[in-house]
Amino acid sequence: MPRQSKETPTDHVFAALAHPVRRDLLAALLDGPETAQSLADRYEMARPSVAEHLKVLRGVGLVSERPAGRNRYYSLTPEPLALLRAWLEPYEQFWRGRMSRLASLLEKEPLS
Amino acid sequence: MPRQSKETPTDHVFAALAHPVRRDLLAALLDGPETAQSLADRYEMARPSVAEHLKVLRGVGLVSERPAGRNRYYSLTPEPLALLRAWLEPYEQFWRGRMSRLASLLEKEPLS
DNA sequence: ATAATACGTAGGATATTTCCTACGCGTCAA
DNA sequence: TTGACGCGTAGGAAATATCCTACGTATTAT
Numbered sequence: 001m002p003r004q005s006k007e008t009p010t011d012h013v014f015a016a017l018a019h020p021v022r023r024d025l026l027a028a029l030l031d032g033p034e035t036a037q038s039l040a041d042r043y044e045m046a047r048p049s050v051a052e053h054l055k056v057l058r059g060v061g062l063v064s065e066r067p068a069g070r071n072r073y074y075s076l077t078p079e080p081l082a083l084l085r086a087w088l089e090p091y092e093q094f095w096r097g098r099m100s101r102l103a104s105l106l107e108k109e110p111l112s
Numbered sequence: 113m114p115r116q117s118k119e120t121p122t123d124h125v126f127a128a129l130a131h132p133v134r135r136d137l138l139a140a141l142l143d144g145p146e147t148a149q150s151l152a153d154r155y156e157m158a159r160p161s162v163a164e165h166l167k168v169l170r171g172v173g174l175v176s177e178r179p180a181g182r183n184r185y186y187s188l189t190p191e192p193l194a195l196l197r198a199w200l201e202p203y204e205q206f207w208r209g210r211m212s213r214l215a216s217l218l219e220k221e222p223l224s
Numbered sequence: 225a226t227a228a229t230a231c232g233t234a235g236g237a238t239a240t241t242t243c244c245t246a247c248g249c250g251t252c253a254a
Numbered sequence: 255t256t257g258a259c260g261c262g263t264a265g266g267a268a269a270t271a272t273c274c275t276a277c278g279t280a281t282t283a284t
Contacts, residue, residue: 011132018130019242020123023199030206037260049243051262070251070260078203085204087135088197091190094142131272149230161273163232182230182281 009060010083016060017084021045022053026062026076033066033075121172122195128172129196133157134165138174141188148184 017023025039036054040047054074057063061080066073128134137151148166152159166186169175173192178185 007132014126014130014132014135018126020119020126021242023126026203030202035260036262046244047261048245048263052242055262067261072261076203076206078207081200081203081207084196085200088193090142091138091188091193092197094188095190095193133272147230148232158274159230160233160275164272167232179231184231 009080010087012060013062013080013083014087016056016062019053019056022057025050025053025057029063029074029076033073035071035073039074121192122199124172125174125192125195126199128168128174131165131168133162134169137162137165137169138188141175141186145178145185145187148186151186 021043024043028034028039028042036047036051039054040050043050054063054065058065058074061077063074064077066075133155136155140146140151140154148159148163151166152162155162166175166177170177170186173189175186176189178187
């Protein structure tokens with residue numbers, strides 16, 4: 001399997017979540033919408049840098065924006081995280097498979 | 113909150129999963145242990161490059177190795193993915209909150 | 225012993241990411 | 255209108271990540 005040539009939405013979500021600052025930004029938005037400026041203040045980071053990160057998050061649909069006068073409020077839209085959960089699925093099955101195999105093993109040979 | 117200075121295990125798991133090739137490698141290992149060489153063949157990539165990726169995955173505990181003569185079998189150890197699921201938790205709660213608020217809104221003002 | 229093969233890692237070229245300052249645009253207050 | 259403020263983005267420096275070939279080591283086959 002020589003790696004799919006096209007990048008999938010899941011690829012982009014993983015890439016967006018790879019950076020600690022972007023995950024921090026998402027966490028901050030759990031408490032409600034905020035502006036780029038106030039987020040920049042919170043993280044001791046230049047506002048344009050925060051704006052870039054927000055752009056990435058918006059690109060994968062994890063964040064949406066609402067203009068309000070000269071302000072612009074960013075809010076969390078967690079739907080794309082469903083892709084992450086879907087990706088996780090086969091590994092959890094794999095894990096459960098291992099666990100049950102271990103369980104049946106212990107059943108046959110207890111306390112050895 | 114000026115960003116935690118120390119990197120957490122969760123940070124490292126996200127970083128490890130950020131690269132498409134590393135996710136492909138994990139997916140390949142779902143079918144059972146494999147050597148670096150056979151993985152390299154599958155992905156049309158130089159073996160040392162695959163070895164580097166495996167090193168990263170091993171660093172976060174997603175992969176373990178078992179030497180066997182001059183071969184070395186890598187296998188999937190999905191436990192660290194629990195960190196990812198834990199990270200996901202607050203966002204799923206956030207999501208459910210939005211859904212239920214929408215539901216109660218529709219209940220009060222149906223089909224408008 | 226010798227040849228072949230699998231391995232990890234070093235060294236380094238290249239690509240990508242991240243972060244900043246500088247700028248121009250739009251909005252609000254005076 | 256004018257000045258202050260918030261915004262996004264361009265441009266570029268610096269840090270990271272990625273991928274390769276080259277090398278040395280260990281194991282198997284001849």
